[in-house]
Amino acid sequence: MKVSVVKIGGNLIEDEACLEKALDNFAQLKGLKILVHGGGKLATQLAQKLDIKTKMIQGRRVTDAETLEIITMVYGGLVGKTIVSKLQAKECNAISLSGADLNSIQSVKRLVKEHDFGFVGDISKVNTQSFITLLKAQITPVCCAITHDGKGQLLNTNADTIASEIAIALSDEYEVSLYYCFEKKGVLRSVSDENSVIRDIDRSSYNNLIAQGIIADGMLPKLHNCFHALENKVHHVYVGSIDMLANPTEVKTTLHLNELN
Amino acid sequence: MKVSVVKIGGNLIEDEACLEKALDNFAQLKGLKILVHGGGKLATQLAQKLDIKTKMIQGRRVTDAETLEIITMVYGGLVGKTIVSKLQAKECNAISLSGADLNSIQSVKRLVKEHDFGFVGDISKVNTQSFITLLKAQITPVCCAITHDGKGQLLNTNADTIASEIAIALSDEYEVSLYYCFEKKGVLRSVSDENSVIRDIDRSSYNNLIAQGIIADGMLPKLHNCFHALENKVHHVYVGSIDMLANPTEVKTTLHLNELN
Numbered sequence: 206m207k208v209s210v211v212k213i214g215g216n217l218i219e220d221e222a223c224l225e226k227a228l229d230n231f232a233q234l235k236g237l238k239i240l241v242h243g244g245g246k247l248a249t250q251l252a253q254k255l256d257i258k259t260k261m262i263q264g265r266r267v268t269d270a271e272t273l274e275i276i277t278m279v280y281g282g283l284v285g286k287t288i289v290s291k292l293q294a295k296e297c298n299a300i301s302l303s304g305a306d307l308n309s310i311q312s313v314k315r316l317v318k319e320h321d322f323g324f325v326g327d328i329s330k331v332n333t334q335s336f337i338t339l340l341k342a343q344i345t346p347v348c349c350a351i352t353h354d355g356k357g358q359l360l361n362t363n364a365d366t367i368a369s370e371i372a373i374a375l376s377d378e379y380e381v382s383l384y385y386c387f388e389k390k391g392v393l394r395s396v397s398d399e400n401s402v403i404r405d406i407d408r409s410s411y412n413n414l415i416a417q418g419i420i421a422d423g424m425l426p427k428l429h430n431c432f433h434a435l436e437n438k439v440h441h442v443y444v445g446s447i448d449m450l451a452n453p454t455e456v457k458t459t460l461h462l463n464e465l466n
Numbered sequence: 467m468k469v470s471v472v473k474i475g476g477n478l479i480e481d482e483a484c485l486e487k488a489l490d491n492f493a494q495l496k497g498l499k500i501l502v503h504g505g506g507k508l509a510t511q512l513a514q515k516l517d518i519k520t521k522m523i524q525g526r527r528v529t530d531a532e533t534l535e536i537i538t539m540v541y542g543g544l545v546g547k548t549i550v551s552k553l554q555a556k557e558c559n560a561i562s563l564s565g566a567d568l569n570s571i572q573s574v575k576r577l578v579k580e581h582d583f584g585f586v587g588d589i590s591k592v593n594t595q596s597f598i599t600l601l602k603a604q605i606t607p608v609c610c611a612i613t614h615d616g617k618g619q620l621l622n623t624n625a626d627t628i629a630s631e632i633a634i635a636l637s638d639e640y641e642v643s644l645y646y647c648f649e650k651k652g653v654l655r656s657v658s659d660e661n662s663v664i665r666d667i668d669r670s671s672y673n674n675l676i677a678q679g680i681i682a683d684g685m686l687p688k689l690h691n692c693f694h695a696l697e698n699k700v701h702h703v704y705v706g707s708i709d710m711l712a713n714p715t716e717v718k719t720t721l722h723l724n725e726l727n
Contacts, residue, residue: 278512281542282546286567305550307560307561308559353554358551359551
């Protein structure tokens with residue numbers, strides 16, 4: 206049995222027309238599926254309105270108590286519930302989850318070493334059975350970037366990582382495809398050229414692309430998640446636009462565990 | 467089989483110690499159970515911080531687009547996810563739901579007659595099967611005061627009404643007890659006297675209490691929901707403090723469908 210795990214990035218969520226299109230594509234995807242969403246830019250906007258400063262260290266949001274409240278409101282409430290109501294209208298029986306719901310994803314608050322990231326959680330356990338129960342009932346989980354520590358504390362967790370950890374957890378039971386959807390058509394050789402999509406990346410070209418500085422910044426952790434998934438039995442991993450869900454021939458980046466010739 | 471449907475009011479949610487105690491009581495309640503929560507005062511506070519005016523007509527919140535966003539963030543996100551993470555720590559396997567999740571509660575946007583209440587929904591259908599599926603899997607639904615119209619629109623719906631409609635919907639399958647928990651020990655004969663709890667109210671004493679002005683304001687719709695539930699096969703309906711969940715002898719108001727002598 207096949208399962209698709211689809212992560213949609215912040216830029217697809219912010220704009221209403223983009224979100225509608227993304228959810229149309231997702232709803233049409235056949236078979237069992239899970240959606241994972243971020244919502245970072247909307248959280249930043251709300252923080253600005255409330256005059257709460259957004260602190261970033263190494264591209265990661267520092268999550269103090271106020272920021273955690275904002276994230277819980279935006280990811281868990283506004284974005285999650287909006288997506289679910291739209292999916293229901295498209296006849297996709299969805300349910301929005303944080304990691305606390307059904308104890309679906311537990312994490313451990315990150316230890317303070319060089320930096321204090323605040324209420325940020327590193328995933329310790331995906332409750333595979335919760336997801337299987339929902340999938341078997343033909344229910345589509347919609348997961349936001351929030352986990353919990355099992356002791357009553359919600360924690361902020363990177364959505365890309367959540368997607369790869371769910372994909373890995375389900376790979377014992379299912380053949381899993383993991384799709385990272387964002388505003389580009391794939392990993393670009395040149396950031397300024399939308400048509401410079403690198404169609405295939407294997408482990409050695411990955412290392413070369415890092416060495417050349419072509420894979421950098423935000424793409425580094427994303428591709429790290431991709432290879433981590435492939436190394437842990439996830440069947441297929443793709444990076445590209447939302448169009449790749451509806452159209453298998455759409456230009457995209459396919460990640461490969463084994464060396465390509 | 468028995469099911470308890472427990473509504474907790476806004477004042478129990480706002481204060482962290484009160485919420486912790488309420489959830490302790492709820493978690494200890496034996497058997498299948500559903501929690502329904504509001505969160506109106508927290509929504510009002512966020513609206514104030516964002517400089518959005520809260521409009522009330524006849525004690526009901528007018529829900530414009532901005533207010534609906536606030537409600538979705540506060541009820542669906544902050545309150546729902548906080549409650550679920552705390553319940554998980556108390557070994558209660560909870561999941562937070564809006565009416566859009568699992569298509570659990572559909573509603574119809576209220577028509578504009580004398581007043582325009584905005585994005586307010588009157589319940590048209592409780593998806594009983596969704597609740598039964600969760601209950602049978604030993605999962606505790608935590609429902610917020612948000613429904614949807616099935617066409618992609620979230621709608622604000624009174625939490626007391628949600629509790630009674632869920633209780634009614636489940637009464638074909640289960641013996642349902644409905645608990646309205648708030649900051650008082652029951653319906654008071656004198657608002658200023660906490661010890662003036664009216665222990666039992668039947669239909670004729672209800673009418674008398676309304677005629678005397680003892681049941682008034684916010685208690686009117688609450689008690690209307692109570693009798694509506696009793697008239698539609700809900701077995702037991704109680705109004706009182708959260709202590710009544712843990713202690714059956716706790717002072718409370720019991721509602722009766724049949725006349726007491």
